[in-house]
Amino acid sequence: MIDFATAPGGHRLAAGERDRALDIPGFGQVFTDHMVTMRWSEHSGWHDGRLEPYGPFTLPPSTSVFHYGQAVFEGMKAYRQAGGSLALFRPEANAERFNRSARRLAMPGLPPEVFVRAVELLVTQDRNWVPQGEGRSLYLRPFMIATQPGLGFTHPSSSYLFCVIASPATPYFGPAGPRALTVWLCEDYVRAAPGGTGEAKAAGNYAAAFAAGRQAVAHGCDQVVWLDAAERARVEEMGGMNLFFVYGGERPRLLTPELTGALLPGITRDSLLTLAGDLGMDAGEGRITAAQWREECEAARLTETFACGTAAVIAPVGTVRSASGGWQVGDGNPGPVMRRLRTELLDIQYGRVPDPHRWMHKVD
Template identity: 50%
Template sequence: MTGTFPLVRTTEPVPEAERHGILAAPGFGKFFTDHMATATWTSAEGWHERRIGPLAPYTLHPSAAVLHYAQEIFEGLKAYRHADGSVWLFRPEFNARRFAGSARRLALPELPEEDFLASVEELVRADEAWVPASGGEASLYLRPYMFASEAFLGVRPADRVTYSVIASPAGPYFASGVTGITLWVSGEYTRAGRGGTGAAKCGGNYASSLAAQLEAKQHGCDQVLFLDDTGGEGDLEESGTMNLCLITSSGELVTPALGTILDGVTRSSILALAGEFGLAPVERAITLAELRAGAADGTVTEVFAAGTAAVITPITAFKGEGYEFTVGGGTPGKQTLALREHVLDIQYGRAEDRHGWLRRVS
């Protein structure tokens, strides 16, 4: 295991003027850099063919296992430009460990941590010109992923697997400022069950959430909130793409316990930082009834969602079948916004990294 990804540089990079135009307004997930990391695993040879090469389409046989049995996983992290021009990753080791855990759950080969880190770092170095300038909330979003590429129709773990990393410049998630969102509490759909794939970051979890997201939009909501049971009652789990956190009047920062939800990098970071904001971190089951009662009597003062893309998103209202309610007067909470700002300050090098979360790339 070498942990190195040699570079084969593209002969057709995006012209500099076009790249500058993209970086001025990248959006999210719309544009991609010049290169990609790749590696192949087979049951006979293990991991091999590591490289950074030109961004290019795949050629897959129509019987490729991923197309029929959805054996795939992915990750999401960002590279940040600091004021001195250097480029840093935020807790990539966490992503590497979670990627390995997802692989175990989906019966995929585990990619060693050193290979995960090397592939991400070498891709960022190859495409450093695509990392947006400091001074705002723009970043270079990185998407490592792995899928069953063996040409075979049969329900078993694939004997050939492809690993890749692609990169996409991302603008600020809230281009017009941070405002609160409204979640639809789904009584029709659940995200995961015990023993399922809820703790893995796999595409099937997100595909199965799309119907619930459409349901939320039909009710005028921004996203969905999943419970652990149908019928509109039960324990809170996740929103469609982010972990959920509550702040209470007694000074607790409460988030659903792990088990059937994703172990989020931002969630973990917020729990570690809670004490700096006078909050006691608590991981436990939270019922919908508790949330509704707490919002009504003021014991739940703020609610927010946490994830890599938006960092922290204030949640100011909830709707469900036959009811709706607001939290904290319907405006983003002060502690929510302070936590969000502090996480961003660490990521962009504006605050001291007391936890050793940053990893320099260039």
């Protein structure tokens, strides 16, 4: 087991300032007092684990990450549960996905128990930053970057920096609860292709999405929906989130796009597939084209669409726009299936109901 040296510094914010920041933290705007860092080299492996004050890194301009983009990250949350205890949601699953992303970018893996320990250490140290209240949480961002100086590009970096930072957060699309989003069906750009880096949480995937995101905003939309790279027909993801399509009725049926190597295997996605079964719904993976999405909404067979991910939890889609026209999903408002799944998931995360799948990891 790798040991972490602890060198906590003075608080960056006094208690009163921290409390004001926690009132309306937004998302990813305010950061806690500390961070955890660890380094890797070919000769020493993982070493120099530290809990230290939050602050800048000093890296040469020739550092590999700036030029060749070897960078991966995770997104996860800590929750303040009933009675004040703290818990992480499925951190082992984040550790496994982090290592899959690292392998795809030829970066070193991190033992899952070390990954979880690093996150626990930061949450424990900055526990006063974990906000209370519905929809509030401490968002955690573990990431790894290549740190070898030099411009040779025939081989991956020989050194890396792992870091965990934390930010108190309200829901990504606002604190007032889920509102129906308007989305742009992008037909010009693609997010990823099979065999690429789509199933990894690689930083470059998100940079490549910004142009389409601007296109969506220009058309009055909240997010972009991606189509497959080969035919520009099948629906894949929304922004950086997985999608679900709901066929209503007494026993609703949920469909989420299958994992083809171009989609991120979301942990919230996996959890909702399980919860839907627990609630007596049929849920599975498959394929749906944009044309089918429109036709089945207009025929009132497809009654809800929602996206899911760590940041937003669940975000309903009310309206779809595209260069060839648009349509409404259901009545354009958040639907009952989405609401039920969201309530069930949040109740588990905040400790209000039993946790039958043992997803919550208590932080001492």
